[in-house]
Ligand SMILES: Nc1ncnc2c1ncn2[C@@H]1O[C@H](COP(=O)(O)OP(=O)(O)OP(=O)(O)O)[C@@H](O)[C@H]1O
């Protein structure tokens with residue numbers, strides 16, 4: 012049972028403002044993921060919530076209580092660090108016991124809790140191993156176990172899987188999701204892994220340079236990015252962009268002209284935009300279609316065959332590369348001339364300041 | 379959702395300041411016992427020394443008292459013994475540093491090699507560091523270098539040479555050797571550890587690059603040791619500036635002032651001639667010199683110590 | 686890809702390594718040997734390597750001076766000074782490593798520079814202060830002085846060790862609800878134990894061998910081993926047997942202690958100061 016609320020949180024190191032006024036409310040049981048480029052302030056924000064960094068200004072509320080001045084250990088949170096930060100001089104059991112002991116829990120109760128958690132995480136055989144004797148994945152589990160035994164109101168994770176190899180990361184991701192469903196605890200999770208963000212989050216917070224760019228469900232961000240930054244950041248390979256000229260629009264859509272003179276009628280509203288304004292059309296690689304001839308032609312430069320899918324890199328006449336995601340069996344070869352078809356329903360339109368125009372119809376999965 | 383609420387600085391800012399202040403206060407509280415003690419330890423005697431240094435104060439001649447102004451300093455600075463002892467101090471520090479750092483580096487590389495009984499040989503090499511200065515001075519003066527009964531004299535006689543009375547003929551050099559014998563092991567201890575921490579892949583890479591042992595030493599090992607050398611120079615200088623027992627036991631500063639360093643000169647003024655005023659003036663000068671050295675040394679070495 | 690070392694080089698290294706080791710260790714060995722000679726054998730020319738060992742020198746030393754009294758003083762002073770210095774230095778180094786301020790660096794450098802204060806420069810005032818506070822010729826007085834002279838180096842060493850401790854581990858402790866005190870005693874200290882141990886070892890060795898203040902601030906009651914040995918210097922210095930026996934007695938404890946602990950000493954030193 013815990014809600015977290017951030018009200019205009021700011022953080023200044025010396026003279027530099029790192030977190031520039033972030034407001035956000037996190038519901039009970041919600042799994043919130045912070046994403047953003049390196050150095051955007053994800054860890055700093057998480058650590059401010061944890062109490063490991065002072066809050067320069069603004070309010071932090073947990074369950075409606077202002078906790079700005081509460082010690083980290085008294086906020087009812089548990090944190091899993093990227094480096095795991097296990098106590099190297101204590102065995103697995105003692106690592107998990109430490110917080111409980113400090114909280115004054117009786118011995119019998121501690122033992123019961125730790126054994127229960129160890130069973131859940133399959134750590135039972137290792138309870139009396141030191142962290143140095145464990146593999147990366149096992150250490151990761153211990154770090155999670157140490158967080159779970161304390162039965163915290165909120166879990167904080169700072170890139171917990173980034174030190175694991177790809178296979179293990181995939182496995183732990185699934186386990187963490189399952190664990191979250193089982194425990195139902197409010198969770199804040201920092202990552203820069205797209206897949207983690209998309210698969211685990213109820214709500215993603217996209218940060219850039221200490222500012223929130225967009226908050227929403229994974230599919231909301233995917234289908235309705237609020238601006239160029241989010242459009243570029245969410246989705247892999249990233250969205251393609253075409254420069255265009257706005258020609259006119261109404262409540263059912265907007266007409267734009269692309270470089271090669273072809274016109275596109277995108278179903279987005281563009282209130283108050285003057286014809287002749289330079290805009291940007293965005294479309295994801297998985298939505299572009301290839302044709303043998305037609306408008307928007309270019310030359311295939313690179314083909315990446317990933318098995319299930321094929322990524323076709325097309326060099327356009329203006330020099331930019333457009334990536335098209337095709338079926339794994341597509342036969343196109345390098346150096347052939349192809350033409351791109353942009354289905355208007357999948358196009359996004361961005362104003363000169365980078366803000367996206369409102370789509371006429373919300374995607375059914377991102378209502 | 380990213381509503382930009384109006385900024386209400388008053389309450390938040392003051393709470394932030396409070397919190398920062400509490401961390402600062404904790405830091406200060408934890409540090410203050412050590413700082414206070416060292417402050418007292420360095421200021422009180424310093425002030426007292428300064429006071430005595432401008433007084434006429436001789437323990438055996440109570441008629442001599444009162445304000446002396448800069449007489450004590452003048453007397454000392456114009457005393458050729460003083461300049462001589464100053465020079466000796468520098469020679470001693472520089473000589474021992476050169477021997478222990480230079481020799482220590484070479485020995486560190488030597489004892490990094492694998493050979494039969496290396497572990498025992500290493501322990502033998504570092505042993506002199508554990509010997510107290512009075513003992514090592516007595517050992518060298520009597521058992522080793524005594525012109526008649528010393529082992530070294532016996533060896534010289536055995537090969538047909540006339541034994542030398544080292545401490546009489548080359549007093550400063552001999553004292554330097556004795557002090558170096560004590561501090562070389564410390565340098566070896568630190569530098570050997572540092573050499574061993576050099577990672578094997580780097581050495582192998584250098585070998586693949588075709589570097590011969592001398593090039594490997596010059597371009598791989600030596601740069602790697604710079605930090606450890608700083609540590610050695612730092613700690614040894616601290617002790618070498620104040621070498622006392624070795625001189626007191628072996629030569630008592632003589633003959634004349636040939637092996638008197640500043641520390642011993644002040645000692646002889648204060649405790650042998652009972653001239654508290656003069657000794658204090660010497661003390662002040664010693665402190666000034668130590669601080670000059672400290673500034674240079676700490677500046678030069680601090681960068682390496684921090685990293 | 687290991688290049689095979691030539692056998693000749695190997696033999697050369699072995700000879701050189703052992704030669705230098707024997708040469709540097711020889712004075713200690715000779716002292717030990719001489720301590721089992723009687724006075725006639727001790728000054729025989731040429732010096733004898735093989736002889737009938739006797740304990741007569743030791744017997745005389747024990748008869749003349751109460752060795753145990755001096756040793757006890759040295760142990761009390763060294764252990765006391767080291768313990769107090771570590772107790773003071775741990776919080777100071779913690780503060781510098783984990784609660785740094787803009788003045789931390791200069792504070793540390795200032796501390797180290799106080800160590801360069803030549804003791805002779807302040808001998809007179811310290812002597813007078815010790816006399817007026819009745820600390821002259823007491824173990825307490827000497828321990829305080831030794832503690833203060835070593836404190837800066839101890840703070841600096843601990844500081845370098847503490848800085849090697851990964852911050853997230855301490856933060857994890859704080860998330861687990863540890864107070865500053867618990868964080869220091871239950872998380873940091875066990876982690877930095879090798880470093881603390883080697884700092885303590887170095888401090889013990891330096892205190893054990895400290896001569897200047899021992900000789901000038903004590904006379905009989907609190908005189909440590911450095912004073913014990915000084916009393917054999919002259920004119921009895923010519924009694925090589927007794928001198929060697931006394932010297933052996935004075936250095937044996939710390940030498941054996943040093944041999945046993947040298948691994949730990951080295952391990953601790955590599956941890957922070959060297960790398
Ligand atoms: N102690 C500090 N002092 C000064 N600046 C800091 C400090 N800690 C972080 N910063 C700065 O704050 C910014 C945000 O850092 P933060 O660690 O929160 O980024 P991040 O989003 O977690 O990045 P990454 O994905 O690389 O972990 C960075 O520009 C960093 O340089």
Ligand SMILES: [Mg+2]
Nearest residue numbers: 053054055169
């Ligand atoms: Mg981060």
